[in-house]
Amino acid sequence: MFKILAQINKVLLPSFSKQRMDLAKAKKWQMAIIGYRYYVTTRALS
Template sequence: MYSLLAQLNKMLLPSFSKQQLDLTKAKKWQMAIIGWRYFVTTRALDKNN
């Protein structure tokens, strides 16, 4: 389930690392997206082990 969510995140959500976003200047909605992507990615990687 998390691997599917990770693929959807990759397609639908913006990649702030490619935009070279400074985390200290990120808005709350950007931090929420970063947190969500981190949560899903770590869960997807845990399931593959």
């Protein structure tokens, strides 16, 4: 299930690492997206 979610996230959600965003300057909604993507990716890999 998480592998499918990870693929959907890759297509739909923005990649902040490609935009070279500084995490210290990220807004709360951006941090929420980063945290969600991190959670799904770690679960998909395990």
